[in-house]
Amino acid sequence: MMRRLITLALLWALPVGAEGVGLVTITFDDASRAQYEHGLRLAVAHDLVGTLFVPTSLVEAALPGDWTLTWDEVRAFHAAGWEIGAHGASHARLPDLPADQLPAEIDGSAAAIADRIGEAPVAFSSPFGAFSDATLDRIMETYQAHLSWKGHGGRNPRAALDPRLIGRLEVVNTMTPVEVCGEMVASARDETWLVLLFHGVTEGEPADYEVSAAMLDEIFACTAFLRDRGLIDVVTVREGLARIGGTP
Numbered sequence: 001m002m003r004r005l006i007t008l009a010l011l012w013a014l015p016v017g018a019e020g021v022g023l024v025t026i027t028f029d030d031a032s033r034a035q036y037e038h039g040l041r042l043a044v045a046h047d048l049v050g051t052l053f054v055p056t057s058l059v060e061a062a063l064p065g066d067w068t069l070t071w072d073e074v075r076a077f078h079a080a081g082w083e084i085g086a087h088g089a090s091h092a093r094l095p096d097l098p099a100d101q102l103p104a105e106i107d108g109s110a111a112a113i114a115d116r117i118g119e120a121p122v123a124f125s126s127p128f129g130a131f132s133d134a135t136l137d138r139i140m141e142t143y144q145a146h147l148s149w150k151g152h153g154g155r156n157p158r159a160a161l162d163p164r165l166i167g168r169l170e171v172v173n174t175m176t177p178v179e180v181c182g183e184m185v186a187s188a189r190d191e192t193w194l195v196l197l198f199h200g201v202t203e204g205e206p207a208d209y210e211v212s213a214a215m216l217d218e219i220f221a222c223t224a225f226l227r228d229r230g231l232i233d234v235v236t237v238r239e240g241l242a243r244i245g246g247t248p
């Protein structure tokens with residue numbers, strides 16, 4: 001708690017132009033149980049929404065309690081105001097697949113989300129962050145945005161947004177909550193669209209690709225703090241696209 005107060009006080013002291021309003025988007029890839037048990041719980045606690053990217057065939061096959069969430073659990077995100085985006089069907093590396101398997105991964109996942117959620121997805125996140133010109137072209141026939149892992153350090157310029165390559169900042173356990181908050185403040189200052197990517201969340205010692213639930217709680221506290229003071233707006237990918245380009 002003390003660390004959180006220090007973090008917030010530091011941020012409050014940072015000079016930010018009164019006109020600056022950043023856009024911040026929280027994204028989770030994979031629809032894992034930890035994202036439900038910690039991610040959704042903490043997001044609801046801080047009144048935050050984001051975008052959950054689901055590998056639809058894995059969700060289809062998931063049983064209650066599995067590592068991958070069931071459709072009922074994915075629908076709980078949607079009921080809490082989250083956007084459901086596509087993360088392929090089988091979580092295959094798209095550039096490694098023969099061309100005739102791409103429709104099942106790209107269009108099949110869109111159809112499954114439309115069927116199971118009741119709203120067609122507009123955003124696609126490539127599994128493993130792996131894509132090629134050919135897979136990107138194919139994705140953009142069905143979706144209005146593609147999210148990668150890297151690019152712009154996750155702070156996308158609003159004036160020159162490329163919906164084919166929306167960059168994300170992957171939050172890993174070698175970062176601190178203060179650093180991530182600093183990125184949000186920077187996004188407010190230069191009025192960019194910061195898109196954060198989270199993978200695993202754990203209550204134990206986080207592995208490389210994970211963050212601790214305590215760290216996620218601090219990051220979400222900072223996100224809500226900046227939003228409540230009018231420095232950032234927290235949006236889903238769909239809402240961010242609408243704010244910038246008027247697309248979906």
Ligand SMILES: [Zn+2]
Binds near residue numbers: 030127128
């Ligand atoms: Zn993934």
